[in-house]
Amino acid sequence: MEKILIEDIIPIIVIMALGYFCGKIAYFDDDQRQGLNKVVLNIALPAALFISIVKATRHMLAEDAVLTALGFLGIIVMFMISFFLCRLFFKHSIQEAAVCALIAGSPTIGFLGFAVLDPIYGDTVSTNLVIAIISIVVNAVTIPIGMYLINLGQSKDNREAALAAANNARTNKTVAAGKGGDVAVDPTKDPKTDKNAEVMVATSSNKGKAHHHEIKNPNVAALVNALEQPVCWAPILAIIVVLIGIRIPDQVAPTFDLIAKANSGVAVLAAGLALSTVKFSLGWETIWNTIYRLLITPAAFLGVGLLCGMGHDITKLSMLVLSVALPPAFSGIIISSRYNIYVKEGASTTAVATVCFAATCILWIWLVPLC
Incomplete structure (x- = not known):
């Protein structure tokens, strides 16, 4: 455990502080700063995924059907629960709740998975299987879902x-007609120059580009726009390659x-940069996101795993629980910073959860065998 703290947790905190x-x-x-985010989001992160x-x-995916099914369904369900709870309790927009789910609902398995699990459980086939399954669903499923929701929210804001x-x-036209003559209309209220059209997008902090105006269905347009992003199509292409059997x-x-x-290094540095641009928040939302994660x-x-009969292999169950108990995925804070969505809460959650993981990691390692 001391090795994990020194070699994994402390470097994250130090680089984020830098x-x-x-x-x-x-x-x-x-x-x-935006350039750094773009390098990570469009080049380095897709390559890493x-x-x-x-x-x-x-063979790894088919080796343990229960583990694979629980990993896939569990991550997606917890992701969507985080999304809906953010909308319901904290009244955030669709795109803000999507980024919240990418952070609070997704573990940083690609960065800390091997670093945390290998020293504890060893570099075994089971360890690689757990990390591979969680990595695939986080990177190839929840990131595209999150990007789709972000684009869907932006499309809704644009329509409103x-x-x-x-x-x-x-x-303005009705007022002019009611006065019975030609009334000069304030140019700031002219529909061609009306800045109110930007209010909804600005308040949601969504600076992403609007694409696919020719696609009338907003759901299809949001899906197409999401799939154009390298951070979406790269992991999807990778899982297709795996399923086809191409090595x-x-x-x-x-x-x-x-x-x-x-x-990883640039992503953590960028998370610190993002946190420096906003007032650090240790409010109820940050605390809730940390507890949820x-x-x-x-x-x-742990509960569902025991109900599904994984109690006979407590080591594999412990690996699964610890892999989903990791701090927030850094891809979430990079997307947050890149599009300027949910930055204050997202960066604060990432920082607090990373520090608290030093304690909760020990908790789950001790608790799972007792169950």
């Missing part, structure tokens, strides 16, 4: 803003590894 300090002294301007997933095999602009235009030659791995290795999610997996 990013926070760089942000406070304005070492990076906004363009440079692709190469981590293609190392799995169909356009409707508000149209209503303002009709109101990527070992000689190809270093090509991806070189850029993928930049992902570190306690509620693994407790749910």
Whole structure:
């Protein structure tokens, strides 16, 4: 456990603190900060996701049907519960709740999975199987779902803003007609220049680009826009490669590894930069997200795992519980920072949960065998 703290947890905290300090002294301007986020989100993270997933095999997925089913369904269910609870209790927009689910509902399995599980359980087939399953569902399923919801929320905001602009235009025309003459209309209220059309998007902090105006169905447009992002299609392509049975030659791995290795460090640094731009929040929402990530999610997996008969292999169940009890996925805070959505709560949750994991990690290692 001491090795995990020194080699895994402390470096995360130190690098995040470095990013926070760089942000406070304005070492990076906004363009440079967004550039770092873009490098991670569009290049380094997709490469890291692709190469981590293609190392799995169909045999690994079929080896333990209960573990595979529980991993896939459990992560997706906990992701969606986090999304709906964020909408219900904290009244956030669709895109803000989507980023919340990417952070509070998804573990950073790609970054800390091997670093935490290997020293505790050993570098075994079972360890690799658990990490592969959780990594695939987090990277190839929940990230595309999150991106889809973000684009869906943006599309909804755009429609509401356009409707508000149209209503303002009709109101101005009605007032002008009622006065019985040509009345000069304030150019700030002109539908062609109406800034109110930006209010909904601005308040939701969604700076992403609007695409696919030619697609009338907002759900289809949001899905297509999400699938165009490298962070979505790269893991999906990887899982297709695994299911087809294509093996990527070992000689190809270093090509991806070189850029993928930049992902974790730059992602944590960028998380610190994002945190420096907002006022740190240790409110009820941050506390709830941390509890949901570190306690509620693994407790749910433990209970369902016991009900599904995994109690006969307590080591594998313990690995599964610990893998979903990891701190928030750094891909969530990168997406948050890149699109300027849910930054304060997301960065605060990432920082608090990473520090608290040092204690909850010990808790689950001790508690699962007792159950």
